Amino acid sequence: MTKRPFLGWFVTPAGLIAIGIAASFLAILQYSLRAHVPGMLDPGGFTFDNFTTLLKPAYGKAFITTVLLCFWTALFTLLIGYPLAFAMLRTRSGWVRGAMLIITLTPLFLGEVVRTYSWIIVLGNQGFLNSALLGLGLIDEPISFMFTTMGVVIALVHFTLPIVVIMLAAAIAHIDRKLEQAAFSLGAGRVRVFLTVTLPLSVPGIVAASSTAFAWTFSAFATPQMIGGGQVVTISTLVYQVGFASFNFPLAASLSLAGLLFTIAVLSIFNLGMRRIERQGAY
Amino acid sequence: MNCTPLDHLLTWSGRILVALILGFVLLPFVVVLIASFNHSSILTFPPQDWSLRWYAHAFEYDDFADGVKNSLIIAAFGSTLALVAGTGFAYVLNRYEFRGKATLHAVLMSSLVIPNFTIGLGLLILAASVSIPRSMGLLVFLHITIVLPFVVRSVYVSLQNFERQLEAAAESLGAAPRRVLFTITLPLLLPGLAAGWLFAAILSFNEFTASLFLVNQRTQTLPVAMYNYVREYADPTLAAVSVIYVVAVAAMLILAHIFFRLEKVLNVD
Numbered sequence: 001m002t003k004r005p006f007l008g009w010f011v012t013p014a015g016l017i018a019i020g021i022a023a024s025f026l027a028i029l030q031y032s033l034r035a036h037v038p039g040m041l042d043p044g045g046f047t048f049d050n051f052t053t054l055l056k057p058a059y060g061k062a063f064i065t066t067v068l069l070c071f072w073t074a075l076f077t078l079l080i081g082y083p084l085a086f087a088m089l090r091t092r093s094g095w096v097r098g099a100m101l102i103i104t105l106t107p108l109f110l111g112e113v114v115r116t117y118s119w120i121i122v123l124g125n126q127g128f129l130n131s132a133l134l135g136l137g138l139i140d141e142p143i144s145f146m147f148t149t150m151g152v153v154i155a156l157v158h159f160t161l162p163i164v165v166i167m168l169a170a171a172i173a174h175i176d177r178k179l180e181q182a183a184f185s186l187g188a189g190r191v192r193v194f195l196t197v198t199l200p201l202s203v204p205g206i207v208a209a210s211s212t213a214f215a216w217t218f219s220a221f222a223t224p225q226m227i228g229g230g231q232v233v234t235i236s237t238l239v240y241q242v243g244f245a246s247f248n249f250p251l252a253a254s255l256s257l258a259g260l261l262f263t264i265a266v267l268s269i270f271n272l273g274m275r276r277i278e279r280q281g282a283y
Numbered sequence: 284m285n286c287t288p289l290d291h292l293l294t295w296s297g298r299i300l301v302a303l304i305l306g307f308v309l310l311p312f313v314v315v316l317i318a319s320f321n322h323s324s325i326l327t328f329p330p331q332d333w334s335l336r337w338y339a340h341a342f343e344y345d346d347f348a349d350g351v352k353n354s355l356i357i358a359a360f361g362s363t364l365a366l367v368a369g370t371g372f373a374y375v376l377n378r379y380e381f382r383g384k385a386t387l388h389a390v391l392m393s394s395l396v397i398p399n400f401t402i403g404l405g406l407l408i409l410a411a412s413v414s415i416p417r418s419m420g421l422l423v424f425l426h427i428t429i430v431l432p433f434v435v436r437s438v439y440v441s442l443q444n445f446e447r448q449l450e451a452a453a454e455s456l457g458a459a460p461r462r463v464l465f466t467i468t469l470p471l472l473l474p475g476l477a478a479g480w481l482f483a484a485i486l487s488f489n490e491f492t493a494s495l496f497l498v499n500q501r502t503q504t505l506p507v508a509m510y511n512y513v514r515e516y517a518d519p520t521l522a523a524v525s526v527i528y529v530v531a532v533a534a535m536l537i538l539a540h541i542f543f544r545l546e547k548v549l550n551v552d
Contacts, residue, residue: 004379005460010371011381014431017368018390021428024405025393031408080304087301101545102536103305106312109532111489111506114525117513118311121318121326121522128314131328161308166549190293219398221492222510236400236492243496249408256401267396 032254043250050254059238059255063262066218066234069149073156074213077164078206080157085168086198108162112222119155119227120146147231155223160216164209171205172198204277211270218263235259312529319522326519337523347524350508354488356419357504361426362434362483368427369434370476374468376435377442392432402428403496410497417499425493430483437482441475478548 032051035044053059088100107115122128123145130142145151175198183193221236228237235255243252322332341347375381376388394402406425407417415421449471453463469476491506498507512521539545 003460004381006371006464007375007379007381010375011387013364013368014372014391015387017424017427017431018387020406020409020424021390021393024402024409027409027412028401028405030412080307083297083300084304087297097546098540100301100305101549102533102540103308105536105545106529106533107308109485109489109536110525110528111509112491113506113509113513114528115311117509117521118315118525120513122311122314124326126327128317128328158308158311170549190290215396215398219400219492221400221495226510226513236398239400239404240495243404243407249404249411252404253408256398256404260397260401263396263398 028253028257031250032257034250036248036250050251051258053251054254054258058233062233062235062238063258065149065232066236066259069152069156069224069232069234070214070217072149072153073160073217074210076153076157077160077213078168078210081161081164081168081209082202082206084161085165085172088165088169089172104162104165107158112159112220113226115159116155116223116226119151119158119223123151123154123227146227147229149232152224152227152232155227156217156220159220159223160213163216164213167209167212168202168205171202171208175201204274207270207274207277211267211274214266214270215263218259312525315522315525315529318519319526321519321522324518326517326522337518337520338527340518340520341523341527344512344520346503346508346512347505350503350505353419353422353502354505357422357426358484358487360423361487362430362480364423365427365431365434365483366476366480369431369479370438370472373435373438373442377439391435394428395432399429399490399492400496403493406493407496417497417502419502422494422497422502422504425497426487426490429490429493430486433486434479434483437479438472438475441472445471 031043033046033048035047035049037044084100084104088097088104091097091100120127124130125142125144125146127145129145130139133139134142145154179201180193180197183197188196219236220234221240224232224234225237225240228234230237233241236259239252239255239259242248242255317328317330318326319337320333320335321327321330322334322336323330372387372391376384403425406421406428409415410417410421445468450463450467453467454460458466489506490504491510494504495507495510498504503511509521509524536545539548
């Protein structure tokens with residue numbers, strides 16, 4: 001056997017943390033199979049009722065709302081993130097690139113609460129956007145952004161944009177510029193080079209960025225809670241509400257478990273797609 | 284490359300598009316800046332009168348002061364302990380094979396995939412079922428589990444780029460494993476360790492969702508105190524707090540850019 005100095009010393013702290021993580025996961029699993037006793041915090045006996053409750057339309061609707069939010073957010077984030085990442089890499093001025101990086105990254109290091117609050121001031125009925133549009137005479141009465149899916153999507157796009165831009169920029173940066181130059185030298189125009197060389201070669205980055213955008217949106221809580229205001233019910237806001245408004249922790253546990261299984265399923269599909277793209281070898 | 288009128292049109296429409304996107308990113312921060320100087324407690328655009336009273340109120344409000352204190356304590360302990368555990372784990376991950384390695388890795392990295400509200404709920408239920416009080420210690424543990432994957436990744440990357448010959452040289456000169464670790468390995472890993480720790484501390488300072496499940500009145504963190512403030516009051520105090528936050532983060536990033544070049548840090552150059 002080879003010498004492995006420090007193995008025990010180095011694994012033990014990580015092992016203890018892993019035990020804590022595994023135990024809290026088992027706690028969710030255990031609670032999801034226990035009955036809720038109204039008025040009591042301690043759960044009752046063994047039951048599958050929580051999972052049959054999840055089949056009720058209200059819970060199904062939260063799943064659909066969450067999936068739609070994830071879809072729209074990922075789509076719009078990619079649509080505005082790609083040009084930003086592209087411009088960031090192709091600008092010749094280091095000063096412009098630095099400014100773009102700093103502007104793009106700043107929201108990443110602000111908490112969800114600060115960002116969401118800022119959007120409330122922008123989107124509210126007496127907020128900046130409505131006041132500006134009313135003042136310019138473009139609309140006659142305020143547009144409702146608050147408590148709507150559109151409002152939540154706008155704020156979530158802003159929330160997911162930095163990480164998506166970083167991932168796309170990393171993918172575009174690793175494309176061999178010689179391939180583009182070859183296409184140019186053969187007489188292709190800029191649009192054609194972009195559509196037939198650059199864009200296809202950045203597909204792996206686009207897939208990876210979409211899967212991250214999905215995971216971030218799925219776990220977002222402050223944005224749907226504060227901008228959705230109870231009108232846009234997602235899995236995250238529902239788990240919190242079931243737990244802290246009804247104190248039905250067994251149901252909250254089964255709902256999070258269902259959400260977790262769903263996340264794992266979706267991320268596996270993304271992974272599968274990634275592997276298939278990589279196997280095609282063109283990249 | 285020859286430039287046709289179409290090329291000019293493309294270049295300029297591209298520039299306008301990117302400017303609009305950057306405008307979208309900046310819009311909420313500009314609006315929050317204007318709102319923070321609004322004098323009346325009801326926000327209107329444009330503000331009728333200007334004042335600094337909300338900044339003064341933000342500094343006087345006890346929940347924010349307590350929140351900053353709690354968040355700093357939790358971030359300091361959480362990211363330091365995560366650094367100790369994460370560095371050790373990244374080291375064995377990089378160098379050794381042992382039974383259960385893959386499982387341990389999967390469990391420790393799982394918080395990257397598990398939504399934060401599930402992590403918070405799980406630890407809350409666990410603490411309740413074994414009668415652990417909702418204390419600062421519990422919050423520190425929560426934050427360790429959330430930031431650990433980032434520390435492990437950062438240190439692991441540094442270890443991959445590590446020149447093992449330097450350790451071999453020290454060993455061949457008769458240094459004991461412990462001496463090699465403390466005089467060669469750790470000092471050379473220092474930049475990776477520092478980057479991992481800083482990122483973990485920022486992440487921890489900003490963590491909101493999972494903490495919301497575990498705080499009580501006494502242990503509430505700054506993000507939770509801010510969230511509770513928005514739910515109770517409509518005045519622009521939080522706009523003032525947000526401006527301070529944005530300025531601090533932007534200043535930090537500008538410094539990071541000057542010293543390290545962000546495009547290098549992010550591997551996008």
